[in-house]
Amino acid sequence: MTTTQPRPTTYTPPAKHAVETDYEQVLDDLSSASVSRNFDPYLDIDWDAPHMAVVPDDPRWILSSTVDPIGRHPWYQALPEEKQIKIGMWRQANVAKVGLQFESILIRGLMQYADRLPNGDKRFRYTTHEAKEECNHTLMFQELVNRIGMETKGMRPWLRRLSPIIPLFSTLTPTVFFFGVLAGEEPIDHIQKDFLRASEDMHPAMSAVMQLHVAEEARHISFAHNHLRTTVPPKGRFAKFLLSIAMPIVMRVLCGAIVVPPKEFEREFDVPREVLNEIFWDSPQSAAFLAGVFGDVRMLAEQCGLMNPVARRVWRALGIDGRASRYRSEPAYTAS
Known part of the structure; x- marks a missing residue:
């Protein structure tokens, strides 16, 4: 499988004053949007x-054979x-629980970050708006988990600990913290x-949660991209x-x-170890999915001047290299 799009040229940052002005405007726009369009x-x-x-035995909980990594595996099919329905309900409940736990980490980090900002800094207002929206997301995710009724743990144990x-990290190394923000937000x-x-026949509770989350998450991802594009290029070599x-x-x-289910999934449903390995990330399909998740982040790395020859090798060694997106949320494009 090969990509047909050329690699973007190295990003050349604009003048410092222009960057600061643009970033201030972005913060104003995002804060205004948080007031005028929120859920x-x-x-x-x-x-x-x-x-x-x-309700029991609802086939709409069967995992998608085209989108979900578990749903498209022959073992599941x-x-x-x-059993497909039961696994689907467990899987969707666990994904929601992971989302809740990630948002909780993000809220705490954002509030610590905001606490260190000086009076008059426009980041304070936006990050607090975002934390408020993420609190609503935790309520939404937990409500979905409760209604599905599956006992799930969410994140893998080491990350929960x-x-x-x-x-x-939001105050010790803010740049790395915002890397972590995107590492969670982009895959979800x-x-x-x-x-x-x-447009498959999803359960309406799932589709309602996804639609609301995607609508507000666009702002949160936009902030992280703009923040890093502004703060990273001026740093030393x-x-x-x-x-x-x-x-x-x-x-x-x-x-x-975040994406791989915890050990409880393997034990609960007697999933063979080789099947789990194929799903995450040994098969060509799963490898393509993993690389495709970070197209927008690779674009951001180019824009921030963080895609040097050594870094490219690291991206490749980790199986997450590939064509950078031409614009945010560009659908993955590959050609055989």
Whole structure:
């Protein structure tokens, strides 16, 4: 499988004053949008409507054979429908739980970051808006988990144990923290957009949650991209070199921790180890999915001056290299 698009040229940052002016305007626009277009999961989702009920043996919980990495594997497709439904419900509940846990880490980090900002800094208002929106997302995700009724743990155990420490990076090394923000937001956003584009017969509770989350997450991802494009290029050569190596490592480690189900999934459903390895990430399809998740981040790395020859080798060694997106949220394009 080969890509047909040329690699973008190296990003040349504009003058410092122009960057600062543009960034200030972006912060104003994002803050205004947070006020004029925001959602409340208990006002905008009709949880108690009859069509939203979670009922036994509903085939709409069967995982997508075109989008979900588990759903497209022959092992899953060969299972009886009853077990496919149960796995699908567990999988979707666990994805929601992971989203909740990630948002919780992000909220704590954003509030610590905002606490260190000086009076008058426009980042304070936007990051606080974002934290408020993420609080609504945690309510929404937990409501979905509760209604599905599956007992799921969410993130892998090591990440759950580290979760109290990760927010500290927002003040110790803010750039790496925002790498981590994108490492969590980009895969979740990518997967949810793929589901929504596929227009398959999803359960309405799932589609409502995804639509609301994708709508607000666009702002959050836009902030992280603009923040890094503004703050990274002025750094010294050695600092940027270290960041260029850290960026793909953070992306790969956190993507695996967030996307791959915890050990409980393997035990609960007797999933053969070789099947799980194929799903994440040994098959050509799963490898293409992993690389495709980070097209926007590779574009950002180019724009920030973080895609040097050594960094390219790290991206390639981690299996997350490929064509950079030409614009944010560009659908993955490959040609055989």
